[in-house]
Amino acid sequence: MNSEPIESLARLKARFQALPGIGPRSAERLAFHVLREPRQFAAELAQAILDVKDKIIHCKTCFNLTERDPCTICADPRREHDEIWVVEQPQDVAALEATGIIRGVYHVLMGHIAPLEGIEPEDLTIDALVERVRTGSVREVTLALNPTLDGDGTALHIHSLLSEFDVKVSRPARGLAVGSQLEYATIGMLESAIRGREIM
Amino acid sequence: MNSEPIESLARLKARFQALPGIGPRSAERLAFHVLREPRQFAAELAQAILDVKDKIIHCKTCFNLTERDPCTICADPRREHDEIWVVEQPQDVAALEATGIIRGVYHVLMGHIAPLEGIEPEDLTIDALVERVRTGSVREVTLALNPTLDGDGTALHIHSLLSEFDVKVSRPARGLAVGSQLEYATIGMLESAIRGREIM
Numbered sequence: 001m002n003s004e005p006i007e008s009l010a011r012l013k014a015r016f017q018a019l020p021g022i023g024p025r026s027a028e029r030l031a032f033h034v035l036r037e038p039r040q041f042a043a044e045l046a047q048a049i050l051d052v053k054d055k056i057i058h059c060k061t062c063f064n065l066t067e068r069d070p071c072t073i074c075a076d077p078r079r080e081h082d083e084i085w086v087v088e089q090p091q092d093v094a095a096l097e098a099t100g101i102i103r104g105v106y107h108v109l110m111g112h113i114a115p116l117e118g119i120e121p122e123d124l125t126i127d128a129l130v131e132r133v134r135t136g137s138v139r140e141v142t143l144a145l146n147p148t149l150d151g152d153g154t155a156l157h158i159h160s161l162l163s164e165f166d167v168k169v170s171r172p173a174r175g176l177a178v179g180s181q182l183e184y185a186t187i188g189m190l191e192s193a194i195r196g197r198e199i200m
Numbered sequence: 201m202n203s204e205p206i207e208s209l210a211r212l213k214a215r216f217q218a219l220p221g222i223g224p225r226s227a228e229r230l231a232f233h234v235l236r237e238p239r240q241f242a243a244e245l246a247q248a249i250l251d252v253k254d255k256i257i258h259c260k261t262c263f264n265l266t267e268r269d270p271c272t273i274c275a276d277p278r279r280e281h282d283e284i285w286v287v288e289q290p291q292d293v294a295a296l297e298a299t300g301i302i303r304g305v306y307h308v309l310m311g312h313i314a315p316l317e318g319i320e321p322e323d324l325t326i327d328a329l330v331e332r333v334r335t336g337s338v339r340e341v342t343l344a345l346n347p348t349l350d351g352d353g354t355a356l357h358i359h360s361l362l363s364e365f366d367v368k369v370s371r372p373a374r375g376l377a378v379g380s381q382l383e384y385a386t387i388g389m390l391e392s393a394i395r396g397r398e399i400m
Contacts, residue, residue, distance in 0.1 A: 005294075006256060006265055006267055007255075008248070008251040008252050008255045008256060008267060009252055009256060011248045011251065012248040012249060012251070012252050015244060015245045015248040015249075018241075018245075019230050019233055019234075020229055020230070020233050021226055021229065021230075022230075025384075026221055028291070029220055030220070030221075030222075031252065032290075032291060033219055033220050034249055034252055034253070035252045035253070035256060035265070039253045039254075041218075042249050042252070042253045043250065043253075044215060045215045045216075045218075045246075045249055046245075046246035046247070046249045046250050047246070048208070048211045048212040048214075049212060049215075049234055049242050049245055049246045049249075050242055050243065050246050051208040051212070052208050052209055052231065052234055052235045052242070053235070053242045053243075054239075055207075055208045056206060056208060056235060065206055065209065065235070066206060067206055067208060090232075091228070094205075184225075
């Protein structure tokens, strides 16, 4: 003797449940919350969701997320443009920037090499990184990839590609717990890893 | 040396964080997830959020949420319309319906009496309930309010208002843990509480 569910409410619950870390209970609570709030609340949330898709692009230099190209970091004359920090994903830039101690610029690979998942070097922005080193006057490249099997493999691959250039290649110190995600490291862990980075 | 944050991404994180149970980390993960998914995903989520505000109304009979008035339960001739289950909020209807054993119809109070929070009987749909009992041929009213101080107080108030009518007033058995929220009860707890409901 179940009643028909309210279609739009059921649909919103389903959409929320499709987000990472949102189970059926949370999805229901979120849906009812939206329903209870004024329409303005819903309109702003909906607009914010569309905006990240419509306004955010990748910087053509470093591939970080930005609303204008070049991004504010690449366009900043106060940054050390001969010092490139290579990371896997945009979240990692945010994590490193939060330490406030990086003076260089970034290069976002957009992932790591993972042959078993079908991710080959050419699927990443490795060629563009090599091109930056070839054509720019880069002094140091720090491979701040995740301290995981895939991250290490990707770092080794890039290291060998850069060996023909006159550039120092380093990586953050292994203050990072092996197997963890750089994105979730605390600022303290990141700081010690950055300051103690090793020459490769 | 922090970079300017990406405005639209920061705004979406803030909007997600304004939702219940979403902390800064979850908000960031959700925002990046939206960013990574195709635009269609974002568009459907945004539309679903607006739809619950634009399409859902209250049934004029029972005040449950619905997309058309009367709601499917009130309009269903197979339901026992002389048996009214009074609940605090729409979520409670969903919880009771999930048991599949309720044959009656509902009345949603839209809250409970809480003088300290400024919620008086006239802020709820109590008058409409009394009117339903006065004008309809109602046999039994079950006060399925939360087993809390406020829920009990509201039940007592309604019980005294209904005492002038020839109607049986009951409440679910206290299989519900006192102090808990009906919305989060398991189906088993609800079933035993419904079957063992006491005459007040």
